[in-house]
Amino acid sequence: MAGPDPEPARTLRADAVLLGFARALRAAGADTGSERVHAFLRAVDALRPGVRADVYWAGRLTLCGDRDDLERYDRVFAAYFGTGEATTRPARTLVPPRLRLTLREAPAGPRPDGPRGERQGPPTATLASSVEVLRHRDVAQLDPAERAQVRRLLAALALRGQPRRTARRRPARRGTVDPHRTVRELLRRGGEPALLRRHARAERPRRVVLLVDVSGSMAPYADALLRFAHAAARGQRTEVFTIGTRLTRVTRELSHRDPDLAMAAVAEAVPDWRGGTRLGELLREFLDRWGQRGMARGAVVVLLSDGWERGDPELLAAQMRRLHRLAHRVVWSNPRKARPGYAPLAAGMAAALPSVDAFVEGHSLAALENLAAVVRGADVGAVTERASPGAAGAGPAGVGSREGVRRA
Structure with a gap:
């Protein structure tokens, strides 16, 4: 009796890898909406999913929306498929590194070979990238090779603050009439009728401030979190501090383009690695x-x-309330939150939660991608709160999303 056809399962695995790549590209700052992702999957399906050139060009033609996305796409493609190449390749490179393929042996029996002994149609292949599994692994449990791959993916991330409307206005198709530009257009035409010129409020991302705990209890996660901060510091409105027994501003050290040089500079600047934690005093x-x-x-x-x-x-608790009044949004990322049975019973965590707008995980690459989406203003209602309802200081149920009144 013949077993189940492996082709649908193989196709699902390949689609999962491609969707993971699209999510990584979105986390790097590209505008990869659902329509673009659907077009990407259809393009790969129409070509050859197991051939690296077809996957590369299908994604480049469907997932890139502007010129700035080209270099970002090459960087994420190289990092996601584990090529080991530098992440700053020029966007004009035509042939990206090969994808690793796993070829399935044909079942026993007559082979549908053609006249030349070749198999009809493209070979059955699946993308054997382990990145989709690696994205959800706890970074504290990775081996050196896996850590290196996660570092490449972290270098491709981007972090932008939630956009806000500014007092400045920019030309737009829709909006209020711009009297100055409209009058200038009429004068240029010698008084002849002209289209009304309009403008709208411009938007700019809010400032993002990262406070990274480098105490002894956070030692397994400190490197990954600082590399995440390095990727975030590429933005012009991002500030990074380390907290432990001292407060150290490391924005300048993280301005190095090379992540390894940035980490070396931070190691020299921070004097309190693997020490204690004085969150209240340092926050004050x-x-x-x-x-x-x-x-x-x-x-x-x-x-x-x-x-x-x-x-x-x-x-x-008092300093968190003070911070909550000043900031537009306060987000707390806790790597321990992902552990089974976790409850915010630590005195510091229980004291801080009432003043936290979003409480998310921070143990894996996928968790940090989710954190980047939360910082951009995404809804965190789907984030599961693992704390027990009766935990001390846990506050109301569903503390993973305390969306209150927005502060300007």
Whole structure:
């Protein structure tokens, strides 16, 4: 009796890999909406899913919306399929590295060979990329080779703050009438009738402030989180601080284009690696020196920490309330949140949660991609809260998304 046809399962696995690539490209800042992803899958299906050139050009022609996406696409393609090449290849490179393929042996029996002994049609192949599985692995449990691959993917990420409308206006097809441009157009035409010129409020991303915990309890995640911060620091409105026993501003050190050079500079600048945690005192120092003066006003502030606090939890709660009043949105990313049975019972975490707008995971590449989407303003209602409803200090059920009144 013949077994089930493996072709549908093989196709589903290939589609999962391609969808994972589209998600990675979206996390890198490309506008890969559902229509573009659907066109990408149809293009690959019409070509040969197992041939690297067909996958590359199908994605480049369907997933790239403007010139800026070309270099980003090449960088993510090289990182996602594990080529090991530098992530700064020119966008004009015609032949990207090969995809790894797993060829399936044909079942026993007569082979449908043609006159020359060749199989009819394209070979049955599946994309053997392990990245889709790697995206969901805890970074603390990776071996050196897997860490290197995750680092390449982290280097391709992008982090932009939630857009906000500014007082400035820009020319637009729709909007209010721009009297100055309309009058100038009439004068240019000598008083003849002309189309009304319109303008609309311009948008710019909000400032993003990252506070990365480098204490001893966060040591397994510190490298990945700092590399995530390095990718975020490519934006012009991003500030990065490390917190442990001291508060250190490392925005300048992370400005190096090369991630390894940036990590080396941060290692020299930060004096409190693998130490204790004084979240309340350091958050107060940040607010007194930078936040109150404007850095946190209207910004998206992200704390990447497990919430272990050696100081007074009441001080942390008071400073979190102060931060919540200043910032547009406060996001807390906790790598421990993904563990089965996790509950925010640590004194620091329980004290901070009432002032947190979004409480998300931070243990894997997929979790950091989700964090980037939350920072851009995505809805986090689908994020599952793993804390038990009766946990002390957990606040109302569903604390994974505390969407309150938006602050300007």
